[in-house]
Amino acid sequence: MTNPALGVCYYPEHWPEAMWEADAARMAELGIRVVRIGEFAWSRLEPTPSDVRLDWMIRAMDVLGRHDLQVIVGTPTATPPRWMVDKHPDMLAVDAQGHRKGFGSRRHYDFSHLGYRAEAARITQILADALGDHPALGGWQTDNEYGCHGTTYSYSPAARDGFRLWLRNRYGTIGALNAAWGTVFWSMEYNSFEQIDLPNLLVCDAAPAHELDFRRYSSEQVSAFNKVQYDILKARRPDLPVIHNFMSRYSEFDHYRLGESIDIASWDSYPIGHLAKSDETPEHKAQYLRQGDPDNAAFHHDLYRTVGHGRWWIMEQQPGPVNWADANPDPLPGMARLWAWEAFAHGAEVVSYFRWRQAPFGQEQMHAGLLRPDSEPAPGYAEAGQVAQELTQIGFAGAPARARIALVYDYESEWAWEIQPQAAGFGHGNHVRALYAAFRKHGLDVDVLPPTTADLSGYQIVAIPALMAWTDELREAVANFDGHLLIGPRTGSKTAHFAIPPQLGPDLGAGLLDARITRIDSLPEGIEVAVKGGGATRLWRERIEGGPEVVMEDVEGVPVLVSQGKLFYLTASGDKALVQRVVDYLIAEADTPTLTLPAGVRCRVRGDFRIYVNYASSEQRLTLAPDEAGYVLGGASIAAAGVTVARLSRAD
Amino acid sequence: MTNPALGVCYYPEHWPEAMWEADAARMAELGIRVVRIGEFAWSRLEPTPSDVRLDWMIRAMDVLGRHDLQVIVGTPTATPPRWMVDKHPDMLAVDAQGHRKGFGSRRHYDFSHLGYRAEAARITQILADALGDHPALGGWQTDNEYGCHGTTYSYSPAARDGFRLWLRNRYGTIGALNAAWGTVFWSMEYNSFEQIDLPNLLVCDAAPAHELDFRRYSSEQVSAFNKVQYDILKARRPDLPVIHNFMSRYSEFDHYRLGESIDIASWDSYPIGHLAKSDETPEHKAQYLRQGDPDNAAFHHDLYRTVGHGRWWIMEQQPGPVNWADANPDPLPGMARLWAWEAFAHGAEVVSYFRWRQAPFGQEQMHAGLLRPDSEPAPGYAEAGQVAQELTQIGFAGAPARARIALVYDYESEWAWEIQPQAAGFGHGNHVRALYAAFRKHGLDVDVLPPTTADLSGYQIVAIPALMAWTDELREAVANFDGHLLIGPRTGSKTAHFAIPPQLGPDLGAGLLDARITRIDSLPEGIEVAVKGGGATRLWRERIEGGPEVVMEDVEGVPVLVSQGKLFYLTASGDKALVQRVVDYLIAEADTPTLTLPAGVRCRVRGDFRIYVNYASSEQRLTLAPDEAGYVLGGASIAAAGVTVARLSRAD
Amino acid sequence: MTNPALGVCYYPEHWPEAMWEADAARMAELGIRVVRIGEFAWSRLEPTPSDVRLDWMIRAMDVLGRHDLQVIVGTPTATPPRWMVDKHPDMLAVDAQGHRKGFGSRRHYDFSHLGYRAEAARITQILADALGDHPALGGWQTDNEYGCHGTTYSYSPAARDGFRLWLRNRYGTIGALNAAWGTVFWSMEYNSFEQIDLPNLLVCDAAPAHELDFRRYSSEQVSAFNKVQYDILKARRPDLPVIHNFMSRYSEFDHYRLGESIDIASWDSYPIGHLAKSDETPEHKAQYLRQGDPDNAAFHHDLYRTVGHGRWWIMEQQPGPVNWADANPDPLPGMARLWAWEAFAHGAEVVSYFRWRQAPFGQEQMHAGLLRPDSEPAPGYAEAGQVAQELTQIGFAGAPARARIALVYDYESEWAWEIQPQAAGFGHGNHVRALYAAFRKHGLDVDVLPPTTADLSGYQIVAIPALMAWTDELREAVANFDGHLLIGPRTGSKTAHFAIPPQLGPDLGAGLLDARITRIDSLPEGIEVAVKGGGATRLWRERIEGGPEVVMEDVEGVPVLVSQGKLFYLTASGDKALVQRVVDYLIAEADTPTLTLPAGVRCRVRGDFRIYVNYASSEQRLTLAPDEAGYVLGGASIAAAGVTVARLSRAD
Ligand SMILES: [Zn+2]
Ligand SMILES: [Zn+2]
């Protein structure tokens, strides 16, 4: 699937079979080319144990195929049927308070439960066998939104047993574990792996290394669960892609690791709901109430492009109001188009709207679709159709531009600072996203890199903020990097076992940064220390000892940004203004060319196109950039929720 | 009991028998005519299993009777004694987190537990047999405050088993249930009723129809529990009323349905505590800190008048500071009088103060009585005495006026929007109460009607806001109504099975409102959209499609109030100003005569009297209304917490 | 140990034995004389059941002793090793929700579990036997921070059984208990002690007397647990002190009662963390962000001086940022010195910093030490050294001055108002601390007295605010006191069984205060009533009936401060201004001499010295007081975080 295409999520089991044909015809007419089905249909595929009924699904695929729609079949493992729970009562996960969670919604399974893992393999094999040669089949989706509703972690006997085994494999001897976890600290030393429990329902905090290992273990169970399905599906049809649909700001498992067992990453983009549920300020939420955060979707596009080894989709695209935030505003007219365009700009192969028709029953009956429950077009319908036409009209294609800027984003670092924030609100991801937004304000494309990146060459600027611990690869990459590098705060402040490194952070090799972090001053929300020249530090301030040159300091004379050659160390968490200043400084140092964008406007280059999108709620005016030959869609005037596409005068 | 009378709640078991005579004498002297006793006395009535001791109670009734006090005997089933829990360990309810609740306070029983239901029947029969012919007996109270402290819902095995049976009776086949609940949505289909669990401890939301049916089931258990006692008590003394005492803003069971098994509704009115525990704004709470909300008690008077088929009491009237809110301010001097007068104005037969003497021990030792713990009069004592004198002095009597305005209030709609608010804070009851207050500002009497109302004739204006689903009766009543009718927002937006109707809301028959609601824009608190001409929409905005005339629209041009003949549809939740504008518009359209009331003053007509009460904290000035012959109590100047009664020049 | 000395907390088990010698040498060089060890070392002292290994500890003591360091050995009972939990699975406490708490942090034991109590005795005996004659041994610490992390209360079967037995011993007959608890109130009467459960997981509130007795019981288990160790340690070495380290604003057990089984009280002072976790206002927290509350440490110094019968230490002194508050700011430079000086001023014998070296692993790896993890000096290191030098330099010594002011602080009153605040936020301790701060603003020394104080002579002013119930001793002491006495609000408002006294509060003997409290007006946060002349009442207002003279009244004419001779009764909770006015009035009445202190400066007299400390963040200017001969450390100009010591011209 080389050319960008639209898709839609469809649930034939929700509608009378008599409606399928008309639905398929309208999809095709609208310009849809991909249809995802099946991911919640287990109770229809196997109504009672071993009574497998795939006939209806094959008929649904027949209908869709007749209209040249490619079908992505989801394995239904996110919603095991009720009889499964009778078969495996202990497959239900246990929450941190020790309560067994019940049947009656979805994702009611424990990733550590090997019995259920085998059932998941069984149904996957059944689908692979029966549908693998269907001509409409375009690929597979494994499960649905791994981890959604807090399901990565379970505190069950199955998880406990699995964790013990995993620890035995990891450490070999209990002495090695005791050393790694620092259990001598509070007499927490174990005599055997059988004594180790999960880190919940404790009197106070568990050892951070204990917590971190439990998160690593849990993350690996998700990967292992997925890999079982991946292997089955690939064995059956090596040529078809296996996809999973990830989420926004969800970090409970390591997506890079899981990405080793998928061919294409996809994610479910609900910009308005995601902003509503985020920890952004009320002012920011009000400003982008009907648009969503102007950088959050883009960040995830870039993240999942990396997770998918360069291939990625939007599997579920918000088409209108959703149902699951505290309030669910109607998007600005045009946003369903804008979001799709922005995804394509960042390299999406497919943008698939969720869902074809609003369901009048069930938990998501207030979630809009492209069609209303009465089958009339909802506002998103026309916007989707417009996107389909525009893609064709301008011959949109090409690979996303290689960025000059890269940011390292690391799941373990997210876990680390959740376990030990030291200042409430200190996190890894928000440091990464703040830098992302600051670079993007200048029209710069950004890549997101994993912490195992071994080579940074080709980038002009790389930033590695708030990284818990260096991997060997990244340590090497940093040592060999000849661009401008920004690290800190808190980068390299721990070993892999969640201890302070012997020579303290940032724990880089000698010669790179001859300095160490000797003291942390952590601050509550609302307390800021101004930086000379503008901006302020907040939450986190480090004292650095050593020789680097001071680039910025705060009004108390404490160094904030220091440098040694092209390596910059930021000692503090900054407010927006400070982060922007630091980014601007780096851009100037690296002599990276930038664009001047109106407020609320963002852009990205793909192939020979630069796509502009306007998240502001008012019209903005663009200036043709030196490398642009002219506009091929829209123009210099870009309305609220508008899209303008420029053609570049040279290939990127 | 045709003439309004005062009562009091008395606990002879709390005091030495030697004090009873003097207490009774003082009650009679104060003007009290009704005394409720016994509702928490089971451990004294049956100290050990089957050791029944009613002698002391009979002696207490003898004493009270000698002073011409009528006794209401409460069945003690809200406080089963400790030994009962040994007999039926599983009678204790289980909370939503799965924790069995213990003995040591009150209401420690599960409505679904049939063993305890039989015990309740047994003690009721014992009381009926032994006390049924006592000359002082004036009636019965069943249990006490059903549902208080979150006790309507239990997640016990008993509840689960009862629910399954109830579902089987309701649906007949599991297929019918699957269809009704839309379980296909997430593969939640059941193979048998035995597989159905209660909707707690799930991974995410249950199907809304599952939740709603559990609420219906739980509500019916409360009714069934009450009916057992009702049948026993009526069999023994068909002539005496059976009463239950309900609460404020409490909607966990359907009071209309329970009302089928009582003769008189009563409720426990604690205006200051109720305001403190409500979700009103801090400003509103500060303004009415020592008075309580100026419309809340009145609303419940009107609601329970309907629940009681026209007969209703205040069983517990706040006499001073209570003990159960976060802070418990002293009422303004006069409020204990005002509250009683307002209750009588709305048709109360009896207003009974809680309690005679403040208890120095136990959970409510900080709750004021008419007497202090040292038996000296508390401030409420004199106020109660004043009310008694005034009632006699002006010969107060008569039926409450038939209102020109009616509002439909529906318990299922409360449940529905708690289950699926879509905008946090969206509820049924607050829409009803906002309209109630807006009508009352004009001195209009209001009736509250159940959703099963089959005839609306006689009313000039009827409002049905935020109703989940039409009943057949109400659908018919609306079709035949020739007054002005206001519906919406969200009225008729669901079927009885909590699905979106095939033709969308408001789901009225053709010809009434040729329009449908096609889209919901829900908003967080703090975001408002101004309406042209004044007021604003908030939380909830609908897009309406179809032909009605636009009466009001917002600044974005979205219709807010539309009309088709005398049927008006409100598409949004409004702020106070908008609700008042809509009400004012309807009043003008309907040509309903109004009064002009000073701020904080409210009024109601009963018999030949119009009673004014002043909730403001400063004196206000009344104007004699055209239909008033003059003041018979107080005058045009009405002090803070004051009461003025006008005699009407014509019967209402 | 008569001369003030510095100490440090050291964990030899955390470091290679090769480091011990250098550590000890540096400690001695810095001026440290006391080292606490061992309190979390059980897993090293007894790695598997009965495999006792004290050799390393003896070697550590040898090393320390060689450098003239006195060793305080902590019993390791706060951290039983993992194998202990296998031996006694039910030794783990149960939280109020009924969840058994697990192993993996610390304090994972139930004070009611007699099996674990025996294990604690066993390890204590082992340590006493093996180390009792070590020449470096200077004393013992029992356990660590009893009750930390909410561990005083457990809702386990062990606690339930212990509670039943305790009640049987206390009441003798179940009838006596029923009478004391007022169980007739809601039919809660018990037939036997075996029926009584713990007051958790109830439908609503337990009887307050039930709650209070459970708190008393739980408090006594802590004392009993401690006494077991105390008796063993004293039997072995009657000459050496047994110490426990208490906490800040921690009141879940009665420290006076536990103090009967210790020789020296100590506490763990973390001023910045304590302020961060307190309920002080955000403004106050911001003002003292890097200093801690200027009165909180001093209050606890004075409290624990009383708990320790005049002997007390700081066992853990904050040396830099801690790790356990939401944010953990760096102290102002100088605070580690100031805090030590202030402790010595209040009579501390030893101030022991926590900890020697920051641990790079485990739960507290972000907690600063005197050394950094890389063994370089942290900022606190030099400050500690400076204190050691200064103590010697000025020959600091002497007993803390006997104060002219005393405040009664009572643990049962803390429990009482937590159980029954009546106004959310009403507490005992905050009344005591508000008065403490108001007296201290005038440079007055204050003693803290237990509620069992039998003699108040020698004090000019005594205040007893918000006392639940009089003890016989205190009743007597008050009757005989000839100084100025302030009581109220709520003082003497209950009997020992948590009932309202028959003649109402304040329940003093006739002739002392011929008045009673007849009504409570409790108010939510944010509502205040101004007092004529300044200040305001808040939360709590009483109506008083009787003859005393009115000293202050509010703008509504309600008496606020009344007097009868030298007895003053305060009827309300006041804001800071009112509390200060009341204190100022009493000081004037009692003719107590005062000092004028700059904002943020506090002082205390010990021996011939008056020590000034400056909590302000800017320099302040002192005035030499009439009784001062001159400054022996610092001078009239006192920097932020500065210390000035004056020598008195006469002994106090
Ligand atoms: Zn639980
Ligand atoms: Zn999801």
Ligand SMILES: [Zn+2]
């Ligand atoms: Zn602690």
